[in-house]
Amino acid sequence: MTLDLPVIEDLTTTQMPPAQTGMDIRQIELVGADLEPLRSLFLDKLSFYDAGPAGPGTQVLRNGAAKFKLTARPKGDATAEQAERLFVERHGTAIRDLGFRVPNVAAVVEATRRAGGRVIRDHDVTDTAIVELYPGLTHSLSGVIPRVPAGEAIRSGFAARGIDHVAICLPEDDFETVVKRYADVFGLDVVHEEFVETSTTAMNSVVLADAQKHTKLVFMQPRDGQQKSQIQTFIENHGGAGVQHVAFDVFDIVAAARWLTARGIEMLHVPDSYYEELSDRVAHLPHPVEVLRDAQVLVDEDESGLLLQAFTRPLFERKTAFLELVERRGSTGFGSGNIRALFRAVEREMASAKADAG
Template identity: 30%
Template sequence: MTTYTNKGPKPDKGKFLNFDHVTFWVGNAKQAASFYCTRMGFEPFAYRGLETGSRKVVSHAVKQGDIIFVFQSALTPHNREMGDHLVIHGDGVKDVAFSVEDCGALVERAKERKARVVKDVWEESDENGTVKFAVVATYGDTTHLFVERSKYKGIFLPGYKPSVGHDPLLSILPQTNLKFIDHVVGNQPDDSMENVADWYEKNLMFHRFWSIDDSMIHTEYSSLRSIVVTNYEETIKMPINEPAPGKRKSQIQEYVEYYGGAGVQHIALNTSNIIETVSNLRDRGMQFLVIPDSYYDNLKERLKNSPIKVEEDMDTLQKLKILIDFDDKGYLLQIFTKPAQDRPTLFLEVIQRHNHQGFGAGNFKSLFEAIELDQDARGNLVTRDVKLVED
């Protein structure tokens, strides 16, 4: 495991501020938004569709804390771009948007460095002001939308109206209190991780923050490699994963084959009270990976020799199946949902940090073993030469 301290040169123009929102392309945006509201504790936030003048695409935005997810579907029968995307990838993340300062400067620098600009800088306005946008392509069919909204005072973006209607179910369900997007993880085919990390370094002037290789992260059957890249201010963390050789198909390879290439594997959502959050998510019916009790027996032994003390009750963490990773300075708590759609692709993570900026390296083996149980149930824990998805 490697932690990097060299941020590289500070960009002289343009600035990445934070995650702005995440856009999903799905078969039924209305129903997908409802799932994330009832199961994950989001609230209806903003809407753009036929009633607001959007004739081709409908968008349902939901919000929790500073987290905004936007679910989009085609409204007309012959939207080949969205239709083809769904056939190949299924429901999943199309775009990870960044809030930025000086969108124009960021795009010009990206163009100079030969990044593929999907859509050059444009503006949209309504009665609340003007927002500048641009779109660049990253791994697979995934994109990054740049959002410069310093001259905008609306609730979200031009063209959106506040969501209307009241779901009485949401008012009686327990609050989950998720705060912000901690990181967004992208899975890559084998031998693609380095090129993707290099792309962020070259085109966006991100730098390497953390990495780990398959000598540390492996089980009896599978392993992974990972590099985390981040912006200069280290407010946007983007881990990049790839599978490494093993006896069986890793969950990274399973993702790539069912998603049809590289894409967003999971989104980590930060909370300040993971016990309360996960308890309430479970009460809402959210399903999580199952961690064996032997993990906690081993953990308790390792903590005996550690200078850090876990504040949370260990029996409660074990009951909720929350994982703990730690070093000599602090610890983090994390848990992973099962896939949020039928394909074994996108899932979610809930994370709480106590002076620890890692990504759960000490838990990867246990996480992989838990995922492998589900892979086996799906018939996908097979040798590497077996194709999981038929053409």
């Protein structure tokens, strides 16, 4: 059943959130072979807008408090062009840098050295630095509070408050060491742990966050099962550890999912059997089940409220990275009930398809 729901076309009365005082995600760098397809994705489909001048082969864009730097091979700069080429050859189109604003850049640099990470560019008079805590993903650091223009409106369409969380896949053997390194270097706390197992596959996840929960990093570990974990598949296709998905905190998840679908971005299919049991699992749904099914939105409930989630299919050539949409209605969780219900639904669909095949 397809319902003709209105899409939010204008949110000009909504203000961008003010700059925060703790650690936060300042900018995410996405690297690809060609800048134009990336520009088209963010400008035409994700409602980002030009956030100012950038260097050769780069474009800086913003949606709400979410800021992306798109990078391709800059013409005429042999060193930079080689760096981009080597990155794309290994990882495909992927996130290369997850930039943070931190209260004390020098302290993070020294903590990186003590923890066995790599300092790519030391702390300098600009109060910036670049560190790497595990090969394949760097972190640009800045102690400068990002300037958010007062009264600037969230643009229409795919309207985001900012980044809810970023999910990183790590190899099984290095998982505990790397998670501890991130916690020690950035002073993050474990706020959620979960082991998910089905009859065929398994994964482990740990969520780290700063005290204000402005920055939430989800680390995922493949675990042994009858079939290869989706986390292990990502690591193999990506060419190592890396960012699997970025979750946008959106104002209206149904409208956002419809906006993406209308512009050719395919959402992850949720089996009908998930929605058949949804009313039994969540007492007070925010939308009719038909609306949620049509938008492919998942709903979870914890003691604090509701969490609505939706996922795109992988966006780039290696079928690795994708986007998550999150609308929090009180919930501070990460969709534990959704994960388990979705796994059960997928397994029921697979069993049904097998039975139908004879």
